[in-house]
Amino acid sequence: xxxxxxxxxxxxxxxxxxxxxxxxxxxxxxxxxxxxxxxxxxxxxxxxxxxxxxxxxxxxxxxxxxxxxxxxxxxxxxxxxxxxxxxxxxx
Numbered sequence: 001x002x003x004x005x006x007x008x009x010x011x012x013x014x015x016x017x018x019x020x021x022x023x024x025x026x027x028x029x030x031x032x033x034x035x036x037x038x039x040x041x042x043x044x045x046x047x048x049x050x051x052x053x054x055x056x057x058x059x060x061x062x063x064x065x066x067x068x069x070x071x072x073x074x075x076x077x078x079x080x081x082x083x084x085x086x087x088x089x090x091x
Contacts, residue, residue, distance in 0.1 A: 005083035014078030
């Protein structure tokens with residue numbers, strides 16, 4: 001139980017600190033482009049990206065206000081303190 005509370009509290013505090021949330025973004029197939037060198041010798045050749053299959057995880061801005069960040073920090077910190085005391089009690 002305390003491990004679940006630690007993970008939940010840490011997630012809330014991290015969202016408040018970095019102002020980012022994870023989101024599943026659909027994969028876009030990579031389109032191979034021709035290498036555009038235009039006479040440049042020092043430019044490395046362009047390698048096409050491998051196409052992705054399935055959604056990927058991206059961190060997008062959470063757009064939190066200062067009040068929202070304060071609430072998430074307070075709730076997350078309180079959950080971490082409760083998890084600490086639960087771990088000390090042996091539950």
